[in-house]
Amino acid sequence: MSQFRKGQRIEVYRKSDDESWEPYMNTYIGCHGIVTDPDTVINDPDAVIEVSLDGHGTHRLPQDCLRPVP
Amino acid sequence: MAHALCPVSESLRLLETALAGNGLRFPRARRIVEDLQLLIRDVASSRAGGEHLETIDSLLVELRDFAHAPSIDELAAALSRSLLDHRETFVSHIETQNCAEGVCKNLVPAPCQMTCPAGIDIPSYVNLIAMGRDAEAIELIRRDNPFPWVCGLVCTRPCELMCVRGRIDQPVSIKFLKAFSSEKALSDRSYRNPPKAPDTGRRVAVIGAGPAGLTAAYYLALKGYHVRVIESLPVAGGMTMVGIPRYRLPREVIDLEVGMLQELGVDFHFNTRFGSLVTMDSLKEEGFEAFLFAIGAHSSYTLGIPGEETLQGVHSAVDFLRRVALGDHRTPGKNVIVIGGGNVAIDAARTAVRLGADNVTLAYRRTRHEMPADAEEVEQAEQEGVHLSFLTVPVEIEGDNDRVSALKCLRAKMVKRDGSDRLSPVPVEGSEFFIEADAIIAAIGQQIEKECLTLITDLQWSRRNTIVARKVTMETSVPGVFAAGDAVTGPATVVEAIGGGKRAAQAIDRYFEGIPQPTLPPVPRRRARTEWLDIPAASRMTLRRPEMPLLSTERRRITFQQVELGYSENTTREEARRCLRCDICLRCGTCVRVCRDQMGIDALQLGYFDFDNPGPTDFRITEERCVLCGACAANCPNDAIRMEDRGNERILSLCGTILNRQPLIRCQSCDAVIGPARYLDFVQEKTRSVSRSHHDTDVRCNACVRKDAAHSKADNIALR
Ligand SMILES: Cc1cc2nc3c(=O)[nH]c(=O)nc-3n(C[C@H](O)[C@H](O)[C@H](O)COP(=O)(O)OP(=O)(O)OC[C@H]3O[C@@H](n4cnc5c(N)ncnc54)[C@H](O)[C@@H]3O)c2cc1C
Ligand code: SF4
Numbered sequence: 001m002s003q004f005r006k007g008q009r010i011e012v013y014r015k016s017d018d019e020s021w022e023p024y025m026n027t028y029i030g031c032h033g034i035v036t037d038p039d040t041v042i043n044d045p046d047a048v049i050e051v052s053l054d055g056h057g058t059h060r061l062p063q064d065c066l067r068p069v070p
Numbered sequence: 071m072a073h074a075l076c077p078v079s080e081s082l083r084l085l086e087t088a089l090a091g092n093g094l095r096f097p098r099a100r101r102i103v104e105d106l107q108l109l110i111r112d113v114a115s116s117r118a119g120g121e122h123l124e125t126i127d128s129l130l131v132e133l134r135d136f137a138h139a140p141s142i143d144e145l146a147a148a149l150s151r152s153l154l155d156h157r158e159t160f161v162s163h164i165e166t167q168n169c170a171e172g173v174c175k176n177l178v179p180a181p182c183q184m185t186c187p188a189g190i191d192i193p194s195y196v197n198l199i200a201m202g203r204d205a206e207a208i209e210l211i212r213r214d215n216p217f218p219w220v221c222g223l224v225c226t227r228p229c230e231l232m233c234v235r236g237r238i239d240q241p242v243s244i245k246f247l248k249a250f251s252s253e254k255a256l257s258d259r260s261y262r263n264p265p266k267a268p269d270t271g272r273r274v275a276v277i278g279a280g281p282a283g284l285t286a287a288y289y290l291a292l293k294g295y296h297v298r299v300i301e302s303l304p305v306a307g308g309m310t311m312v313g314i315p316r317y318r319l320p321r322e323v324i325d326l327e328v329g330m331l332q333e334l335g336v337d338f339h340f341n342t343r344f345g346s347l348v349t350m351d352s353l354k355e356e357g358f359e360a361f362l363f364a365i366g367a368h369s370s371y372t373l374g375i376p377g378e379e380t381l382q383g384v385h386s387a388v389d390f391l392r393r394v395a396l397g398d399h400r401t402p403g404k405n406v407i408v409i410g411g412g413n414v415a416i417d418a419a420r421t422a423v424r425l426g427a428d429n430v431t432l433a434y435r436r437t438r439h440e441m442p443a444d445a446e447e448v449e450q451a452e453q454e455g456v457h458l459s460f461l462t463v464p465v466e467i468e469g470d471n472d473r474v475s476a477l478k479c480l481r482a483k484m485v486k487r488d489g490s491d492r493l494s495p496v497p498v499e500g501s502e503f504f505i506e507a508d509a510i511i512a513a514i515g516q517q518i519e520k521e522c523l524t525l526i527t528d529l530q531w532s533r534r535n536t537i538v539a540r541k542v543t544m545e546t547s548v549p550g551v552f553a554a555g556d557a558v559t560g561p562a563t564v565v566e567a568i569g570g571g572k573r574a575a576q577a578i579d580r581y582f583e584g585i586p587q588p589t590l591p592p593v594p595r596r597r598a599r600t601e602w603l604d605i606p607a608a609s610r611m612t613l614r615r616p617e618m619p620l621l622s623t624e625r626r627r628i629t630f631q632q633v634e635l636g637y638s639e640n641t642t643r644e645e646a647r648r649c650l651r652c653d654i655c656l657r658c659g660t661c662v663r664v665c666r667d668q669m670g671i672d673a674l675q676l677g678y679f680d681f682d683n684p685g686p687t688d689f690r691i692t693e694e695r696c697v698l699c700g701a702c703a704a705n706c707p708n709d710a711i712r713m714e715d716r717g718n719e720r721i722l723s724l725c726g727t728i729l730n731r732q733p734l735i736r737c738q739s740c741d742a743v744i745g746p747a748r749y750l751d752f753v754q755e756k757t758r759s760v761s762r763s764h765h766d767t768d769v770r771c772n773a774c775v776r777k778d779a780a781h782s783k784a785d786n787i788a789l790r
Contacts, residue, residue: 003440003492007231009682019532022541024590032682036185036228037563038442044515045492048534048560052185052232054681057591059541060559060566069682 004038004049009069012053018062020048031056032069077156078114078163081149085110093141097268102133105585106149108576117542117590118164125585126153179594180652182229182244187569188215189594192229192244193653195251197600200646204251205260210597211248212264215568216288216330217281219256219323222249223634224314226444226563234652237677237684240615242649243637250642256326263330267294272582275300275358277344280308281564282555283364284331285571286578291334293579298358299336302343304396308366309556310564312392313414315421316630345522360550360578363523363537364571367516367556373409377467378512383474384467387418387513394421401426403509407477408432409464410513411441416448418511419456423627430455431505433462435482435495450633453623459505463497467510476504516561526551536560543577543587544570552578602651602726607689610727613648616641650678651725655710661702661724669701674729692729697752698722698745720746737771739778744771 004010012028015021036058037050048060085107094100109126112118130150136142153160182192190211198207211218225245233241255261274290276283279301287297305311307324332338342348350361370386378384383403387410390402406422408415411434422430432451434441437460441448452458459479466478481501484493517535530538530547537546537553544552554570556562573592580587619635620626626633637645657679666672673695677685698720703713711724715734722730732746744750770778 005440006442020534024542027590034231036231037226045490046534050228050562050566052228054181054232055184057189057594058185058187058228058566059591060562 003045004035004063004066004068006035006038008035008038009033010035010051010066011069012051012061012065013067014065016062016065018048018064020060020062021065025059025061028053028056028059028061029065076114077152077159078110081152082107082110082114084145084148084152088141088145091141093139093145096136096139096142099133099136099139099142101267101583102129103145105129105583106133108580109585111595112588113160113163115590115593116163117588117592119586119589120164121586122164123153123157123160129585179596181232181234182242182652183594183596185229185232186214186594187228187563187566188221188572189569189592190214190229191595191597191653193649193651194596194598194600196242196244196247196646196649197603197651198598199247199251200603200643200649201600202643204254205258205262207248207251208255208261209264213597214572214594215565216285217327217564217568218248219252219327220281220310220319221565221568222246222252223319223323224310225565228565234650234657234678235648237680238611238687243615243645246618246634246637247642247646250637250639253636254639261330263334264292266292266334269296270294270582272296272360273298273356273358274360274362274578275353276362276364278308278364278366278555278557279303279306279328279338279340280364280366280555280567281310282366282557282567282571282574283308283362284328285568286362286364286552286554286575287336288331288334289572289575290578291331291336293575295578295582297336299338300342300344300348301338301340304340306338306340308364308567309368309388312395313388313417315391315394315417315424317420317424317626317633318417320632343522345525350526360581361552362544362571362574362578363546363551363553363557364555364567364574365518365522365557367518367561369517369519370512371515371517373464373467373512373514375464375466377469377474380472381467381469381474382472383507383509385509385511387414387511388516390418390511391421394425399425402511403474403507404428405505405507406430406509406511407505407507408511408513409477410434410515411436411443412513412515413443413447414516415511415513416443416451416456418513420451420454422509422511423454423456424630426628427509429457429506431457431459431507433459433464433477433479433505435461435463436493437461437484440484440493450620450626454626461495463495465497465502468504474507474510477507477510478502478504516556518557518560534560541570542573542589542591543580544574545577545581545587550581596653602654603647604723604726604728605647606728607693610648610650610689613644615648616645650727651710654708655725656708658707660705660707661711664701664705665696669699671695671697671699673697674702676724689724689727689729692722693731696722696730697748698730698732699749699752715743720749735769737774738768739770739774742771742773744769 012031031053033051033053036052048062050060052058106129109122133146180193195207195210227245229244230241235242273296276287276299279299287299290297306328311324406427408419419430419432461482463480463482464477468476480497482495482497485496528548532538537557539546539553539558544554546553552574554574555567621633659679662674665674673692675688675691678687700713703711713722718734719731735744
């Protein structure tokens with residue numbers, strides 16, 4: 001799993017296995033976006049991080065569904 | 071702009087017109103129309119569920135009871151007809167989340183607005199600020215966020231990361247513009263509350279006076295609910311008051327904006343802790359029917375190292391900052407170590423400097439590159455003398471006579487673990503070193519204090535110890551109980567808390583009205599369609615994002631005065647003019663393609679249209695190449711690119727950026743416009759064999775040429 005930084009471009013590439021994933025989030029799979037707040041304090045791979053998805057708003061998503069876009 | 075009509079957006083327009091007019095004199099009728107507007111907006115923005123149409127139908131039946139009021143009767147009849155005739159279209163909006171007519175997608179807000187967790191209509195208010203209309207800008211912001219001044223100073227501004235201008239040079243300085251305007255409107259006494267809806271007679275209890283609770287309280291009070299805010303501290307503001315230090319956010323800012331809620335009648339009970347003095351049962355007995363828990367995340371993670379529990383001089387950052395905010399300005403020590411690398415750590419370190427510590431060291435396990443704190447805040451901390459010690463892993467707190475004397479640390483190195491490209495800090499064996507200290511402040515994260523809610527046994531908690539709530543509506547597992555802010559997200563940001571508070575208020579209102587809740591997050595609402603301002607291409611390209619002027623470093627080291635001094639009026643207005651008005655131009659690229667592929671001209675270099683791979687942009691190039699044929703404007707689906715004649719010029723502009731302006735040639739006989747020379751050259755080039763050149767001395771329009779030809783023909787016939 002990658003470490004995400006503020007301003008980094010990401011893709012929601014799959015459904016997350018995390019309990020915080022809600023069904024409506026399935027519509028975000030395939031969306032590209034930017035990390036806007038990567039877990040403000042503890043660099044925790046388990047934290048939900050704030051991402052803004054192009055055309056789909058800003059959400060806190062678990063990190064296992066995200067990958068960096070080169 | 072010619073659109074196919076979409077019955078859903080048409081119905082929405084009818085409702086909006088009715089609400090803006092004064093034909094809805096009966097409060098109940100107005101309420102029904104508002105509910106219908108909410109539900110049809112859900113349909114238009116693809117967030118409606120299965121029950122929406124049924125409820126719309128029954129609300130329409132209710133509305134028809136007002137048949138004696140002609141305007142209401144007409145409205146109900148028009149809506150019922152639309153629903154009957156276009157049922158399939160409504161259903162397809164809900165089921166396929168698609169507007170077949172392609173109209174509803176034009177409601178898509180600008181990327182900055184989409185990004186804002188509170189959904190503020192950023193381009194509209196930025197444009198109002200550019201025009202100097204601060205009071206209107208503030209009124210517009212407060213429709214989505216009741217705290218423009220607080221956010222103008224401390225928002226983490228995700229909008230700026232998505233700002234399209236950033237693909238050209240730097241994002242528009244959205245946050246600071248908001249701060250300027252709020253200050254100006256407050257100082258002019260033009261910062262006012264909107265009118266309240268009639269009293270509903272129903273009571274809502276909000277637990278926690280942080281941004282989430284206060285936002286919900288504001289929107290519920292505006293809707294006519296009785297709102298009581300229960301707060302354990304003696305002050306309102308939550309972490310904005312007792313976390314964020316005064317040099318970033320002066321107390322007056324919070325007090326003035328919270329004062330606006332008091333003016334609306336929100337009832338504050340301070341020094342009142344939910345779970346001990348007050349419980350759900352006691353509130354229910356008083357007639358409260360809905361509850362919002364917005365209790366934040368105020369307990370800290372501990373370091374888990376020897377000495378932490380036993381020695382004096384070890385603090386958690388949030389406890390330390392709370393004490394300082396509530397007036398305890400004693401210095402924590404002469405040699406202070408703050409452990410952590412986030413914004414809270416930086417705030418604690420900078421506060422320790424201001425309280426007179428000689429040496430403040432921030433110990434962080436990773437490198438500067440991984441630091442989650444805002445780069446600007448880190449830089450300001452370093453300017454104030456905070457020393458950053460990277461790759462530093464605390465292992466033990468050493469003491470002398472029960473007091474902290476030093477922090478024992480190990481050096482770390484960053485290593486990739488198997489199966490992960492994440493670098494993790496791994497302590498290097500035998501690398502111990504000591505940093506002298508008489509105070510240690512741990513800033514490694516906060517969590518929710520859940521004890522106050524243990525009596526609500528049906529309330530579900532996540533494995534992260536946050537309250538489980540549907541993010542779309544903030545409903546918890548207990549009917550009538552909602553939750554928002556850090557208590558749901560875990561430690562997050564002010565603007566996310568505001569967004570959650572607003573969604574909770576909307577859901578609480580629907581709960582009372584008994585109408586269905588949405589299934590998808592809200593699509594932010596366009597609040598205005600402000601006309602754009604003209605700006606030459608060269609200015610649009612060359613205006614630069616201004617630097618924020620700062621208080622002198624000397625004063626920053628000894629006082630809590632605000633560090634960021636704010637933009638001047640001139641700077642603010644100019645900065646606002648850098649905005650590209652992405653609410654109007656949807657960056658579909660049609661203009662670029664038409665110009666390049668169909669006209670073969672390629673005069674539009676607008677590389678910023680592409681989100682993933684932005685190319686070069688230069689608005690100035692258009693003037694060199696464009697022939698003013700108007701093909702781009704004719705094909706723009708949203709009227710963003712326009713060609714018009716003004717005086718003696720033909721002007722092509724994109725959302726106000728003047729891309730090209732050329733003098734017009736007029737007919738020497740009738741003075742009609744023939745076109746700009748460049749366009750005539752272009753046409754002549756294409757139709758060389760048949761057209762006349764405008765370089766001839768005799769320049770006349772086709773009508774005059776035809777008329778003259780007809781006259782001379784007639785003369786010839788007469789002569790014959
Ligand atoms: C030091 C620090 C700096 C920060 N800086 C920024 C920043 O620059 N920008 C940014 O966007 N965010 C920042 N944040 C985060 C931001 O402040 C929070 O995300 C935000 O305040 C959360 O709002 P909230 O309403 O959910 O909770 P809070 O603001 O935490 O408010 C919760 C309120 O509930 C009260 N409460 C708790 N339990 C009870 C109870 N049992 N009974 C009654 N009342 C109760 C608390 O006293 C508190 O007033 C910072 C946080 C900290 C700690
Ligand atoms: S340029 Fe203006 S409209 Fe576009 S994203 Fe930035 S602030 Fe918003």
